[in-house]
Amino acid sequence: MTGPATTTTVPAADGTPLAVRTVGPTDADRTLVLAHGWALTSAYWNPVVRRVARAVPGLRVVAYDQRHHGGSGRGRSALSVDLLGTDLARVLAETAPRGRILLGGHSMGGMTLLAFAAAYPEVVESRVDGVALVSTSAGDLARDTPGLLRALRGRLGRTILRCPSLVDGARRLLPPSVPAHRDRMARLLFGHTTAPEVVRAGAAAIHHCPIRTIVEFVPALDAHDKRTALAPLAGVPVRVLVGTEDRLTPPRHARFLAEHIPGADLTVLPGRGHMLALEDPETVASTLIALAAREGGKDASLPA
Known part of the structure; x- marks a missing residue:
């Protein structure tokens, strides 16, 4: 993100x-909240936040770590995307x-937004003045899952959960700097047009996520x-991006x-x-900047 940034806990x-990081004025009349994807952290958004903050100086930007990711806690609730939508509601209630x-x-952050919209249509x-859904889905994910991730649903996944620390130790022996792994x-x-340094940065981000979380x-x-x-989003400017x-x-x-929206x-x-957001931060940022340039509507308070 671009400074000065404030780190808080919600x-x-x-x-x-x-764990929540914010940039911009605390009294801003408009707040952009960003939810990252599976196995990442709020740092994923940094290239986009820098561009948005420069282009829209009065905007407050909030990026947070999803539960079990980054600096956020694990919790004991059964994991679901609906639970992540409730987490987003709490972040909004505290920060905006x-x-x-x-x-x-x-990705999973876009799914979080869809869960939030379904649970809090009012x-x-x-x-809400605008929504950007980046590399995400409304459902039916299993149909397209690549082979390695498919294996995590079965015996491999169960084995990993029995001894995640050992698996993480083995992963440290195969860092993303190893060419075959990278x-x-x-x-x-990544797509074939992505610069090698971007691939290295993205692979390193995934590599730092504990295997248990994955x-x-x-x-x-x-x-x-x-x-x-998807009906709650019918009256909102929605931008969908995919590679x-x-x-x-x-x-x-x-x-x-x-x-369907x-x-x-x-x-x-x-x-x-x-x-x-790593491969083409200019396009993702310009999408958010365009949404921020739109006129807002009436105000209301978010339920706690």
Whole structure:
């Protein structure tokens, strides 16, 4: 992010501490809240935040670590995307209790936004000025899962959860700087046009996520299905972005969102993969900047 940044902790509804970073004036009348994807942290958004903060100086930007990720706590609640939507509601209640809201979500973060919208339609209607859904899906993810991730649903995943520390130790012996490992990560997460230094940075970010977190979220992502719960976004400017070479949430997921959210705009980026905020931060940032430039509507307070 761009400074000065403030780091705080927001308690989720079940008490789980959520690490939150904010940039911009505390009295801003508009706040952009960004939710990152599976196995990442709020740092994923840094290239985008820097651009947005420069272009919209009066905007407050909030990026937080999802539970079990980064500086946030693990908690004891059963994991689900709906739970992540409730976490987002708590972050909003603490960091933007009044004023207008913009939302951006990547991958699991986009699913978080969909869960939030389904659970709090009145907040979406009264306060949300725009939503950016980046490399994400409304459901039916298992159909497209690459082979390695498919294996995490079965015996491999169960084995990892029995001894995650040993697996993390083995992963440390195979850092993303090893060419073969980096190449596998590149094929899974990035498009062929992505610069090597960007691939290295993205692979390192995934590598730092504990294997237990990666495996534990697989059932929650499989169960995610908001394909019939998109109505709350019908009156909101929605921008959907996807890369042509996204292997985790392929373009069919983005097309579904664009076709089933009235007025949603779809941008397909040739040669890009799943990590759009790293691969093409200019396009992601310009999308958010354009949403921030729109006129807001009436105000309301967010329920705690």
